[in-house]
Amino acid sequence: MSDYIVRATAANAQIRAFAITSRALVEQARSIHDLSPVITAALGRLLTAGAMMGSMLKGEQDTLTLQIHCDGPVRGLAVTADAKANVKGAALEPQVMLSPNALGKLDVGGAVGSGILSVIKDMGLKEPYVGQTQLQTGEIAEDLTYYFATSEQVPSAVGLGVLMERDNTVRQAGGFIIQLMPFAEDGTISALEEKLKTMDSVTNILDSGSSPEQLLELLLGDLGLEINDTIPAQYYCDCSRNRVERAIISIGKKDIREMIDDGKPVEVRCQFCNKLYNFETDDLERMLQDARK
Numbered sequence: 498m499s500d501y502i503v504r505a506t507a508a509n510a511q512i513r514a515f516a517i518t519s520r521a522l523v524e525q526a527r528s529i530h531d532l533s534p535v536i537t538a539a540l541g542r543l544l545t546a547g548a549m550m551g552s553m554l555k556g557e558q559d560t561l562t563l564q565i566h567c568d569g570p571v572r573g574l575a576v577t578a579d580a581k582a583n584v585k586g587a588a589l590e591p592q593v594m595l596s597p598n599a600l601g602k603l604d605v606g607g608a609v610g611s612g613i614l615s616v617i618k619d620m621g622l623k624e625p626y627v628g629q630t631q632l633q634t635g636e637i638a639e640d641l642t643y644y645f646a647t648s649e650q651v652p653s654a655v656g657l658g659v660l661m662e663r664d665n666t667v668r669q670a671g672g673f674i675i676q677l678m679p680f681a682e683d684g685t686i687s688a689l690e691e692k693l694k695t696m697d698s699v700t701n702i703l704d705s706g707s708s709p710e711q712l713l714e715l716l717l718g719d720l721g722l723e724i725n726d727t728i729p730a731q732y733y734c735d736c737s738r739n740r741v742e743r744a745i746i747s748i749g750k751k752d753i754r755e756m757i758d759d760g761k762p763v764e765v766r767c768q769f770c771n772k773l774y775n776f777e778t779d780d781l782e783r784m785l786q787d788a789r790k
Contacts, residue, residue, distance in 0.1 A: 500521045500729065500730040502582055502709070503516045503726075505713055505717070506722075508682075508720040509721065512675060512677060512717065513676050514713055514717060516673040517672055518670070518671045518709050519670040519671050520668070523545065523667045526540055526541065527541070529732075529769075530591045532588065533591065533593055535607075536590070536591050536593050536608060537659060539574060539608050542672070543576045544585075546674070549673075551584060554579070556621060557580055559579070560577060560579050561616070561617070562577045562618075563577075565632070567611060567613075569612070570595070570610075571588050573588070582728055582730035583733035584733070585733060585734045585735075603661070605635065606634050606635035609632065613630070614640050615628070616629075616648065628649065638655045641655045654674075655673070660704060668700075671703045673713065692717075699712070702715065710727075741767075745765070745784055746784050750785060753781055753788055757782060757785065760778060763781065
């Protein structure tokens with residue numbers, strides 16, 4: 498498999514862990530949306546996290562949405578994932594260009610700025626679960642670490658990275674999420690904290706040829722790492738003509754009638770995959786009848 502997630506436990510299940518290689522799906526997002534390097538890094542980190550968080554969902558029909566509303570030049574990011582680690586995403590301003598940050602890296606924090614992170618889980622209940630936290634750095638990984646600790650009360654360590662080639666394609670992308678269970682012992686916590694302090698960046702580890710399994714081995718090998726399974730991850734948009742029709746119907750009869758009276762075909766472009774759907778006035782007339790039912 499190209500991109501995939503490793504799910505594991507350690508320290509007699511006191512720790513659960515996820516690691517992913519996501520180069521292909523981040524490159525696909527870059528290509529679809531014609532992203533600038535810094536926005537590739539920003540959206541790529543969120544896609545990488547979304548795939549791992551999607552794989553935490555219990556039900557096959559459950560979905561997860563990560564939304565960032567921010568005052569930085571990107572203005573906003575959105576990612577949706579399902580339990581099978583199918584993920585898609587978009588940036589409001591895809592072609593932002595910024596100078597490198599003080600460390601000479603892509604300035605994701607500068608592109609994002611301040612704002613709100615929302616995590617929406619649709620698990621088939623009457624209302625979806627929504628958790629919101631203030632962005633801490635705009636660097637995505639730290640913001641998700643803060644979200645897990647404050648909104649879900651799960652102490653976590655999140656690492657995410659996207660490394661670009663000189664031609665602005667994606668060289669490496671990946672990440673990890675490590676979470677402590679409520680019964681984690683002080684010794685386990687201390688050992689994990691020490692390991693995290695000395696760990697190299699995710700992209701450096703992956704770029705050296707390491708796999709997600711080896712990434713987790715570096716972090717948790719001394720704590721009795723147990724690999725549970727691996728699942729493929731991919732950039733996948735499930736849009737369809739029927740879904741777009743339902744979206745048009747949902748805007749209401751008045752707006753549909755105005756589109757019909759305009760006498761021109763309507764074009765709708767999917768925000769996640771850029772696929773174009775065309776609807777003639779006859780299609781709109783049929784949708785108007787459906788909206789009246």
